[in-house]
Amino acid sequence: MNTETLRVSIWRGKTDGRFVSYAVPRLDSQTVLDVVTYVQRTLDSSLSYRFSCRVGMCGSCAMTVNGVARWTCRTHVSKVAVDGVLELAPLSNLPMIKDLASDMAPFFDKWAGAKGQFKGERSRHDDFASVQPDSVKRKAADAGIECIGCGVCYASCDTVTWRPDYLGPAALNRAWTLVNDERDVAGNERMRAIAGDAGCHACHTHTSCSERCPKGIAPTLGISALKRLTARAAMRGELG
């Protein structure tokens, strides 16, 4: 059995909080979420953090691990610990609630702001829409559709840090999948919502979102396409 010990610094409190150090037994195949759970269940039950599925589906457990935003349930300690040390903090670019829990409300408000809701025109009485699986639009939607809303991209985005009203990579990725959804009828409304300096045109193509996305999505690609699409629509006078 492994007898090593991890030194884990965890952010406690809100913005005026501090890092508190804990000693956690090192185990084989241990994930960062395992470490946090050990601290909460064994060392300090007042520690607040968020998780649900533990298998990389729900997007609840993202945190800042040694300075980098990650999904903690699928991040092995062996990959991220430096000399047996872990530093855990809540996600950046979001208000702190307490300890490792960030307030995700601004993140999801921006999904709504980017018109991230599907709007169709068929009812249950109509026939199914026929979408060709190998069409360009379907493939473009596929490339971004697996987003689990973990907020890693948003926390990694410099542009969100610099201008907090920027919609951010996740909301724009969502908009991009809907722009490519042949059944959706809210195209113009969405284009107006995502154009401009707080929308897709704010992106500086730093590609941190694409680098850090645990699902391997590249929001940068979709955002670049949205920039061209909305700018051309604006030049044609279609954005009002």
Added chain:
Amino acid sequence: MSAATQARLWYAQRISAMILALCVVVHIVTIVYAVRGGLSGVEILARTRGNAVFAAFYVLFVVSAAIHAPIGLARIAEEWLQWRGRWLNGLLLVFALVLVAVGLSAVWGLYGGG
């Protein structure tokens, strides 16, 4: 400023960037080529005066720079200093006009002789 205007400005900045990329390459290559054997100011003026192609090229260069720079400065002012609003847009419009005036006077100095 409406989102549509912002999108149009982004487009203008992108197109002007493409033109500037080409202009800068032509500009640098021409300079390096022209001064290989040494070239005096008088010799330069002798070649540029009355050369319409030269003048048209640099007018395009100046106008592209005057479009490109203020839009980029607006972005920097917003992100680094949190400056925004009509006063800033007005200031940057003046800056663009100054760039055009200074740039075109330089072009005229080489083309028309000053």
